[in-house]
Amino acid sequence: MLLNFRAKLVGVALCSLVAVIATIVATRYQAPIILFALLLGLSLHSFYSYSTVQAGVDFCSRELLRLCVGLLGVRIAFADIVSLGITPPLIVMVSMALTIFFGVFFARALGLSKVFGVLSGGAVAVCGVSAAAAISTVLPNDKSQEKYFAFTVIGITTFSTLSMIFYPIVASYLGFSDELAGVFIGGAIHDVAQVVGAGYTISAEAGDVATYIKLLRVALLMPIVMLVFFAFKEKNSKMSGGVSAFIPGFLIMFFVLAFLKNVGVLPIWLIDIIRSLSSNLLVIAIAAIGVKTSLKQVLSVGWRPVLLMGGETLFLAGLIITGIMIFY
Numbered sequence: 001m002l003l004n005f006r007a008k009l010v011g012v013a014l015c016s017l018v019a020v021i022a023t024i025v026a027t028r029y030q031a032p033i034i035l036f037a038l039l040l041g042l043s044l045h046s047f048y049s050y051s052t053v054q055a056g057v058d059f060c061s062r063e064l065l066r067l068c069v070g071l072l073g074v075r076i077a078f079a080d081i082v083s084l085g086i087t088p089p090l091i092v093m094v095s096m097a098l099t100i101f102f103g104v105f106f107a108r109a110l111g112l113s114k115v116f117g118v119l120s121g122g123a124v125a126v127c128g129v130s131a132a133a134a135i136s137t138v139l140p141n142d143k144s145q146e147k148y149f150a151f152t153v154i155g156i157t158t159f160s161t162l163s164m165i166f167y168p169i170v171a172s173y174l175g176f177s178d179e180l181a182g183v184f185i186g187g188a189i190h191d192v193a194q195v196v197g198a199g200y201t202i203s204a205e206a207g208d209v210a211t212y213i214k215l216l217r218v219a220l221l222m223p224i225v226m227l228v229f230f231a232f233k234e235k236n237s238k239m240s241g242g243v244s245a246f247i248p249g250f251l252i253m254f255f256v257l258a259f260l261k262n263v264g265v266l267p268i269w270l271i272d273i274i275r276s277l278s279s280n281l282l283v284i285a286i287a288a289i290g291v292k293t294s295l296k297q298v299l300s301v302g303w304r305p306v307l308l309m310g311g312e313t314l315f316l317a318g319l320i321i322t323g324i325m326i327f328y
Contacts, residue, residue, distance in 0.1 A: 011056015011288075014047060018287035019280070032191075034129050035157045037283045038150060041290020048291050060288030061146075062137070068285055069134040069225075070250035071278035073257030074271050076219045084212055091323035092187045092216055099125040099316045100224070106311055110304040115139050116148045117308070118228060120155070124312040127218045128156045128191035133282065134221055137250070138229035148305070150293040153286065155309040156190050163313065164194035168202050170317075178202060180324050182209025188317040192218070222254045 022037035047053055103121020104114055119139065123132035132152045139145060167189060171181035181202050189195045192214055199210030229251070257274070260266050266274075 008056040008059050011053040011058070012060055012284075013056070014044070014053055015041070015057060015060045015284050015288040015291060018044065018291070019283040022283060022287065032157050032161075033283055034153065034286050037287040038153050038290040041287040042150065042293060042295045044291050045294050053291075057288045057291050060285050061292055064281055064288070065133055065285035066137050066250040067253075068278050068282040069130070069137065070253030071257065071274050071281075072130060072134075072218070072221070073254040073259075074261045074266065074274045074278075075215075076258040076261065077215060078219070078258075078262045084209075084216070087327050088183050088187075088213060089216055091183070091320060091327065092213060093220065095187060095316055095319035095323065096125040096217065096220065096224075098319060099312055102315050103308070103312050107308055110308055112304055112308060113148075115145065115232075116152075116305065119145075119148055120152050120305070120309050121312055122224060122228065123152050123156050124159075124190055124309065124316055125217075126221050126224060127214070128160055129153055129286070130218070130282070131221055131224075132156065133285065134225045135228055138225055138232065140232050146289060146293045149289060151305050152309070153289075155305065159309060159313045160190040160194045163189045163317070164198040167317070168198050170321075171202065171206075174321065176324065178205040179209050180328055182206040183213055183324060184317075184320050186210035186213025187217070187320040189214075190313075219258075222251055222258075226251060 018040050019037055022040050023033055025031075025040075026033040026036040048057055100118065100121040103124065104117035107117025107120070108114060119132060119135055122135045123129070125131070132149060136145065136149050167185055168181070171184050176184060182199055182205065185199045185202070185206065186195055186209060189198055189210075195210050195214045196207065200207030257266075261271060
């Protein structure tokens, strides 16, 4: 037992060190911390071959990751979402659902696994890296899952950054008002930071609307994760690599925290602490996934995953634009 504890401690310490370095470097160069944590972790994959660190790295990449996702419940503000009215949420929810289905079918058409289609489609449709992390925790264990997750993080960061640069230009070209530009930005860009950056480059109103729309997508994270969980749930106890037949504890934690936050039970200072803890632990978990993953394996995925994630990104943006054109 003591040996197991020491093994976990060494692995956790390694992942924590990677997270600290990634935070310092990313802050210095104003770059995505998650991406730096993943890339630095990938560069240290050789350490994963040591039995003294494997247990700790595995702990960070699975149990710690699930804890981070559960803590995301404090980010949900139902009042902001309700204030948007019914039309924007309907456009966004339908677009999200169709994007996930598109991801699955397009992945199969490209000869990729259905699991990767769900993972990448969910990450694009919902909220980027956080969604990829949450969905990955309920997908069946697969020898390619770590590789696909790492690629999804890289792809999400890349396409989200490109979207932040070009989508405001698209909104201007299409003649969207500030409110509609906010709906487009918030509904089509993957990560929260890029949504905020793109929205407020247009105007304060566009930034506010984009943020609210993005919060709606974040609020739908756990319902989507639950659907994925039940879709891939073990139907036979003899199945290998499946997920548990019970609802994971981190899903319950997410909903409990979201409920307590929205009924006003949690004080502001505690919400801030939980948000900060979730963000910091997520960096450690992503670093662990990087350490577990071989860069050679990531690069071996080829052009198909790039085409898949690019197609999913454009598909979601096209649906949002179509919805705005029809209803406004």
